[in-house]
Amino acid sequence: MKARVHVMLKNGVLDPQGEAVRHALGAMGFDGVQGVRQGKVIELDLAEGSSEADVTMMCEKLLANTVIESYTVEIA
Amino acid sequence: MRAAVVVFPGSNCDRDLAVAFERAGADVTMVWHKDSTLPDGIDIVGVPGGFSYGDYLRCGAIAAQSPICQSVAAHASRGGYVLGVCNGFQVLTETGLLPGALLRNAGLKYICKTVGLKVETSASDYTNGYNAGDVIDIPIAHHDGNYFADPETIAVLKGEDRIAFTYTDNPNGAQADIAGILSPNRRVLGMMPHPERAADAGHGGTDGVALFRALAGALTTA
Numbered sequence: 001m002k003a004r005v006h007v008m009l010k011n012g013v014l015d016p017q018g019e020a021v022r023h024a025l026g027a028m029g030f031d032g033v034q035g036v037r038q039g040k041v042i043e044l045d046l047a048e049g050s051s052e053a054d055v056t057m058m059c060e061k062l063l064a065n066t067v068i069e070s071y072t073v074e075i076a
Numbered sequence: 077m078r079a080a081v082v083v084f085p086g087s088n089c090d091r092d093l094a095v096a097f098e099r100a101g102a103d104v105t106m107v108w109h110k111d112s113t114l115p116d117g118i119d120i121v122g123v124p125g126g127f128s129y130g131d132y133l134r135c136g137a138i139a140a141q142s143p144i145c146q147s148v149a150a151h152a153s154r155g156g157y158v159l160g161v162c163n164g165f166q167v168l169t170e171t172g173l174l175p176g177a178l179l180r181n182a183g184l185k186y187i188c189k190t191v192g193l194k195v196e197t198s199a200s201d202y203t204n205g206y207n208a209g210d211v212i213d214i215p216i217a218h219h220d221g222n223y224f225a226d227p228e229t230i231a232v233l234k235g236e237d238r239i240a241f242t243y244t245d246n247p248n249g250a251q252a253d254i255a256g257i258l259s260p261n262r263r264v265l266g267m268m269p270h271p272e273r274a275a276d277a278g279h280g281g282t283d284g285v286a287l288f289r290a291l292a293g294a295l296t297t298a
Contacts, residue, residue, distance in 0.1 A: 009179075013224060014249070016184050062141060065134055065170065067177045068224055 001046045002076040003055045007064045008039035039069075077102040077295040081122040082148065082164075084109045084139045089125035089272060093161065096272035097122060100288035101296065112143040119295040120157035121148050123164030125217070125270060135178060135220045136166030145171055157295065158264045159202070162218055165256070165266035174257055174266045175233070176225030178218075182249025186219040190281065192244035193255055193269055197237045200262040201294035205286030211244055212283035214269040216255075221268040223250035223257075233257055240265055 009015045015037050022036040042063055044055065055073045064071040079102040081094045094104045097120075105115050109128075114121065129138035139145060145167065152158050152173050160168040168174045181187060190213050195206040206212065225233070230252050233239050241256040248268075256267025271284030 013179070014182065014222075016180050016182050016222075016249070020184055062133070062137065065137065065177055067169070067175075067226075068179065 001048055001050055003044040003046055003050075003052070004074040004076060005042040005044065005055065005059055005063055006039060006072045006074070007042065007059075007069050008037060008071070009068055010070050013068050077120065077292050078115075078118050079104045079120045079122060080107045080114050080118045081105075081124060082107050082109065082144055083124070084126065084128035084142065086128045086130055087124050087126035087163070089161065089163075089270065090122075092270075092272045092275075093122045093124045093159075096275040096284065096288050099275060099285075100292040102292060107144055109139065109142040109144050112147060114144075114147045114151055118151065118156065120159060120291060121151055123148065123158065123160040123167050125162030125164060128163055128167065131220075134166075134170070136163060136168075136170040139163075139167045140170035149173060152259070152264050155261060155263060157201070157291070159291075160264075160266040161270055161272065162216075162221075162268055165268055166220065168264065168266040173264050174259060175229045176223055176257070178220050178268070179222040179224045179249075180220050181218070181222050181247070186217075187221075187247050188215070188217040189247075190215045190274075191247055191255075191269065193241045194244055196239045196242055197258075199237060200240060200258055200265065201291055202258075202265045202287050203240055203290065204294075205290035212286075213274065213281050214271055214284055215273045215279075215281075216247065216269045217273075218248070218268055221250065222248045223252075223254040223268070225251060230254075236260065238262070241267055241269065
Protein backbone atom coordinates (compact mmCIF):
# COMPACT_ATOMS: atom_id res chain seq x y z
CA MET A 1 0.00 0.00 0.00
CA LYS A 2 1.22 3.45 -0.83
CA ALA A 3 0.28 6.74 0.71
CA ARG A 4 1.01 10.23 -0.46
CA VAL A 5 1.03 13.05 2.05
CA HIS A 6 0.80 16.68 0.93
CA VAL A 7 2.09 19.19 3.47
CA MET A 8 1.38 22.89 2.97
CA LEU A 9 1.88 25.97 5.08
CA LYS A 10 -1.49 26.99 6.49
CA ASN A 11 -3.35 29.90 5.01
CA GLY A 12 -2.27 33.02 6.84
CA VAL A 13 1.28 31.76 7.39
CA LEU A 14 3.62 33.77 5.18
CA ASP A 15 5.39 31.59 2.63
CA PRO A 16 8.52 33.52 1.65
CA GLN A 17 9.67 30.78 -0.72
CA GLY A 18 6.36 30.81 -2.56
CA GLU A 19 6.58 34.60 -2.75
CA ALA A 20 10.08 34.39 -4.24
CA VAL A 21 8.83 31.94 -6.87
CA ARG A 22 5.91 34.26 -7.68
CA HIS A 23 8.30 37.18 -8.14
CA ALA A 24 10.59 35.10 -10.37
CA LEU A 25 7.67 33.97 -12.56
CA GLY A 26 6.58 37.60 -12.92
CA ALA A 27 10.10 38.65 -13.85
CA MET A 28 10.19 35.89 -16.50
CA GLY A 29 7.13 37.37 -18.15
CA PHE A 30 4.48 34.99 -16.82
CA ASP A 31 1.77 37.51 -16.15
CA GLY A 32 -1.17 36.87 -13.96
CA VAL A 33 0.41 34.66 -11.30
CA GLN A 34 -1.38 36.07 -8.30
CA GLY A 35 -0.09 33.72 -5.66
CA VAL A 36 2.32 30.81 -5.19
CA ARG A 37 2.37 28.49 -2.21
CA GLN A 38 5.14 25.94 -1.93
CA GLY A 39 4.70 22.71 -0.01
CA LYS A 40 6.06 19.20 0.00
CA VAL A 41 4.94 15.75 -1.01
CA ILE A 42 5.96 12.73 1.04
CA GLU A 43 5.41 9.26 -0.41
CA LEU A 44 5.17 6.35 1.97
CA ASP A 45 5.52 2.71 1.03
CA LEU A 46 3.57 0.85 3.69
CA ALA A 47 3.07 -2.78 4.65
CA GLU A 48 -0.30 -4.27 3.79
CA GLY A 49 -2.72 -3.79 6.61
CA SER A 50 -1.61 -0.24 7.35
CA SER A 51 -4.48 2.15 7.62
CA GLU A 52 -5.13 5.75 6.75
CA ALA A 53 -5.41 6.35 10.49
CA ASP A 54 -1.78 5.23 10.86
CA VAL A 55 -0.70 7.78 8.27
CA THR A 56 -2.75 10.49 9.96
CA MET A 57 -0.95 9.70 13.21
CA MET A 58 2.41 9.97 11.40
CA CYS A 59 1.38 13.37 10.07
CA GLU A 60 0.30 14.63 13.46
CA LYS A 61 3.43 13.39 15.22
CA LEU A 62 6.15 14.05 12.68
CA LEU A 63 5.42 14.69 9.02
CA ALA A 64 3.63 18.00 9.55
CA ASN A 65 4.01 20.66 12.21
CA THR A 66 0.36 21.52 12.74
CA VAL A 67 1.27 24.86 14.30
CA ILE A 68 2.16 26.11 10.82
CA GLU A 69 1.26 23.36 8.35
CA SER A 70 -1.80 21.53 7.12
CA TYR A 71 -1.72 18.13 5.45
CA THR A 72 -3.82 15.84 3.32
CA VAL A 73 -3.42 12.09 2.96
CA GLU A 74 -4.03 10.16 -0.27
CA ILE A 75 -4.08 6.38 -0.14
CA ALA A 76 -3.18 4.74 -3.44
CA MET B 77 25.26 23.85 38.68
CA ARG B 78 25.29 20.62 36.72
CA ALA B 79 24.65 21.03 33.03
CA ALA B 80 24.17 18.55 30.21
CA VAL B 81 24.63 19.58 26.59
CA VAL B 82 22.88 17.45 24.00
CA VAL B 83 24.81 16.50 20.87
CA PHE B 84 22.88 15.57 17.73
CA PRO B 85 24.42 14.61 14.41
CA GLY B 86 24.90 18.06 12.87
CA SER B 87 25.12 20.05 16.11
CA ASN B 88 27.91 22.59 15.79
CA CYS B 89 27.56 24.89 18.80
CA ASP B 90 27.60 22.14 21.41
CA ARG B 91 31.18 22.75 22.52
CA ASP B 92 30.74 26.52 22.56
CA LEU B 93 27.69 26.12 24.79
CA ALA B 94 29.57 23.71 27.07
CA VAL B 95 32.44 26.19 27.43
CA ALA B 96 30.02 29.01 28.29
CA PHE B 97 28.44 26.84 31.00
CA GLU B 98 31.88 25.82 32.32
CA ARG B 99 33.09 29.42 32.46
CA ALA B 100 30.05 30.18 34.63
CA GLY B 101 31.13 27.41 36.99
CA ALA B 102 29.09 24.46 35.75
CA ASP B 103 30.05 20.80 35.64
CA VAL B 104 29.18 19.89 32.06
CA THR B 105 28.39 16.47 30.64
CA MET B 106 27.86 15.97 26.92
CA VAL B 107 24.98 13.62 26.11
CA TRP B 108 24.49 11.88 22.78
CA HIS B 109 21.17 11.92 20.95
CA LYS B 110 20.85 8.16 21.23
CA ASP B 111 21.19 8.22 25.02
CA SER B 112 17.80 7.57 26.54
CA THR B 113 18.51 9.10 29.94
CA LEU B 114 20.19 12.20 31.29
CA PRO B 115 22.90 11.83 33.94
CA ASP B 116 21.56 12.04 37.51
CA GLY B 117 21.36 15.40 39.18
CA ILE B 118 21.32 17.57 36.06
CA ASP B 119 20.04 21.09 36.75
CA ILE B 120 19.98 22.38 33.20
CA VAL B 121 20.01 20.86 29.75
CA GLY B 122 21.50 22.88 26.89
CA VAL B 123 20.14 22.14 23.43
CA PRO B 124 22.73 23.66 21.11
CA GLY B 125 22.72 25.32 17.73
CA GLY B 126 23.61 23.63 14.50
CA PHE B 127 21.82 21.62 11.87
CA SER B 128 20.58 18.54 13.68
CA TYR B 129 19.91 15.72 11.20
CA GLY B 130 20.74 18.10 8.37
CA ASP B 131 17.54 20.08 8.98
CA TYR B 132 15.74 17.24 7.14
CA LEU B 133 11.94 17.44 7.02
CA ARG B 134 11.86 20.63 9.17
CA CYS B 135 14.52 22.20 11.38
CA GLY B 136 14.53 20.33 14.68
CA ALA B 137 11.75 17.91 13.72
CA ILE B 138 13.82 14.72 13.69
CA ALA B 139 15.81 15.76 16.77
CA ALA B 140 12.57 16.31 18.66
CA GLN B 141 11.79 12.60 18.21
CA SER B 142 15.23 11.36 19.31
CA PRO B 143 15.56 9.24 22.46
CA ILE B 144 17.32 11.97 24.45
CA CYS B 145 14.56 14.46 23.74
CA GLN B 146 12.06 12.28 25.58
CA SER B 147 14.31 12.61 28.63
CA VAL B 148 14.71 16.35 28.11
CA ALA B 149 10.92 16.73 28.01
CA ALA B 150 10.61 14.66 31.18
CA HIS B 151 13.30 16.81 32.84
CA ALA B 152 11.35 19.96 31.89
CA SER B 153 8.10 18.51 33.16
CA ARG B 154 9.77 17.89 36.53
CA GLY B 155 10.62 21.59 36.66
CA GLY B 156 14.13 21.24 35.24
CA TYR B 157 15.79 24.02 33.29
CA VAL B 158 16.30 23.79 29.53
CA LEU B 159 18.11 26.34 27.36
CA GLY B 160 17.65 25.96 23.60
CA VAL B 161 19.77 28.16 21.36
CA CYS B 162 19.13 28.55 17.63
CA ASN B 163 18.54 25.02 16.35
CA GLY B 164 17.92 24.19 20.01
CA PHE B 165 15.03 26.67 20.04
CA GLN B 166 13.65 24.99 16.92
CA VAL B 167 13.92 21.61 18.65
CA LEU B 168 12.08 22.93 21.73
CA THR B 169 9.18 24.21 19.61
CA GLU B 170 9.04 20.90 17.75
CA THR B 171 8.87 18.99 21.04
CA GLY B 172 6.09 21.29 22.23
CA LEU B 173 8.07 22.54 25.24
CA LEU B 174 7.69 26.04 23.82
CA PRO B 175 4.82 27.33 21.66
CA GLY B 176 5.03 28.48 18.05
CA ALA B 177 7.41 27.56 15.27
CA LEU B 178 10.41 29.00 13.43
CA LEU B 179 9.80 29.69 9.76
CA ARG B 180 12.22 30.48 6.94
CA ASN B 181 13.60 34.02 7.29
CA ALA B 182 11.30 36.49 5.54
CA GLY B 183 14.18 37.64 3.31
CA LEU B 184 15.00 33.98 2.48
CA LYS B 185 18.67 34.51 3.28
CA TYR B 186 20.79 32.87 5.91
CA ILE B 187 21.82 35.71 8.23
CA CYS B 188 25.03 35.67 10.24
CA LYS B 189 25.70 38.91 12.11
CA THR B 190 25.59 40.52 15.51
CA VAL B 191 22.23 42.08 16.30
CA GLY B 192 20.78 44.25 19.04
CA LEU B 193 18.48 42.47 21.46
CA LYS B 194 16.22 44.20 23.91
CA VAL B 195 15.83 42.41 27.21
CA GLU B 196 12.06 42.34 27.63
CA THR B 197 11.97 40.85 31.11
CA SER B 198 14.49 40.41 33.87
CA ALA B 199 12.05 38.12 35.70
CA SER B 200 13.69 34.79 34.96
CA ASP B 201 16.76 32.91 36.11
CA TYR B 202 18.19 33.48 32.63
CA THR B 203 17.66 37.22 32.37
CA ASN B 204 17.90 38.59 35.91
CA GLY B 205 21.51 39.62 35.26
CA TYR B 206 20.13 42.24 32.89
CA ASN B 207 17.68 45.06 33.43
CA ALA B 208 14.46 45.03 31.45
CA GLY B 209 14.98 47.46 28.59
CA ASP B 210 18.73 46.82 28.31
CA VAL B 211 19.96 46.43 24.74
CA ILE B 212 22.65 43.79 24.32
CA ASP B 213 24.66 42.71 21.29
CA ILE B 214 24.42 39.01 20.48
CA PRO B 215 25.21 37.17 17.22
CA ILE B 216 22.60 35.40 15.16
CA ALA B 217 23.33 32.74 12.55
CA HIS B 218 20.22 31.18 11.08
CA HIS B 219 18.12 30.56 8.00
CA ASP B 220 14.92 29.68 9.84
CA GLY B 221 14.53 32.11 12.72
CA ASN B 222 11.28 33.79 11.78
CA TYR B 223 9.20 33.19 14.90
CA PHE B 224 5.56 32.40 14.18
CA ALA B 225 2.64 31.78 16.51
CA ASP B 226 -1.05 32.50 16.21
CA PRO B 227 -2.27 35.85 17.59
CA GLU B 228 -3.75 34.20 20.69
CA THR B 229 -0.39 32.64 21.56
CA ILE B 230 1.44 35.93 21.02
CA ALA B 231 -1.08 37.61 23.33
CA VAL B 232 -0.49 34.95 26.00
CA LEU B 233 3.30 35.35 25.71
CA LYS B 234 2.96 39.10 26.13
CA GLY B 235 0.37 38.87 28.90
CA GLU B 236 2.47 36.41 30.91
CA ASP B 237 5.69 38.38 30.39
CA ARG B 238 7.22 35.38 28.63
CA ILE B 239 8.99 37.22 25.81
CA ALA B 240 12.59 37.22 27.00
CA PHE B 241 14.26 39.06 24.13
CA THR B 242 13.15 41.04 21.07
CA TYR B 243 15.19 42.27 18.12
CA THR B 244 15.79 46.02 18.04
CA ASP B 245 15.91 45.77 14.22
CA ASN B 246 13.96 42.68 13.18
CA PRO B 247 16.26 40.74 10.81
CA ASN B 248 14.03 37.80 9.92
CA GLY B 249 10.36 38.77 10.01
CA ALA B 250 9.68 37.30 13.47
CA GLN B 251 6.27 38.15 14.86
CA ALA B 252 6.35 40.84 17.52
CA ASP B 253 10.14 41.00 16.89
CA ILE B 254 10.47 37.91 19.09
CA ALA B 255 14.01 36.54 19.51
CA GLY B 256 13.47 34.38 22.61
CA ILE B 257 10.62 33.11 24.78
CA LEU B 258 10.11 31.44 28.15
CA SER B 259 7.91 28.53 29.23
CA PRO B 260 5.03 29.15 31.65
CA ASN B 261 7.27 28.22 34.63
CA ARG B 262 10.06 30.43 33.17
CA ARG B 263 12.59 27.60 33.32
CA VAL B 264 12.69 26.75 29.63
CA LEU B 265 14.20 29.44 27.39
CA GLY B 266 14.42 29.20 23.63
CA MET B 267 16.25 31.89 21.68
CA MET B 268 17.57 32.23 18.14
CA PRO B 269 20.58 34.45 19.01
CA HIS B 270 23.71 32.81 20.40
CA PRO B 271 24.68 34.05 23.89
CA GLU B 272 27.51 31.47 23.94
CA ARG B 273 29.08 33.31 21.00
CA ALA B 274 29.26 36.51 23.05
CA ALA B 275 30.90 35.00 26.10
CA ASP B 276 34.60 35.77 25.69
CA ALA B 277 36.52 38.91 24.79
CA GLY B 278 37.89 36.95 21.83
CA HIS B 279 34.36 36.67 20.45
CA GLY B 280 34.24 40.43 20.06
CA GLY B 281 31.62 40.83 22.75
CA THR B 282 30.68 39.49 26.16
CA ASP B 283 27.03 40.50 26.48
CA GLY B 284 26.01 36.85 26.74
CA VAL B 285 28.03 36.19 29.88
CA ALA B 286 25.38 37.65 32.21
CA LEU B 287 22.90 35.00 31.10
CA PHE B 288 25.17 32.13 32.10
CA ARG B 289 26.21 33.85 35.32
CA ALA B 290 22.56 34.45 36.26
CA LEU B 291 21.84 30.77 35.70
CA ALA B 292 24.82 29.74 37.79
CA GLY B 293 23.65 32.06 40.56
CA ALA B 294 20.18 30.55 40.54
CA LEU B 295 21.24 26.93 40.23
CA THR B 296 24.21 26.93 42.58
CA THR B 297 22.33 28.28 45.55
CA ALA B 298 19.29 26.08 44.86
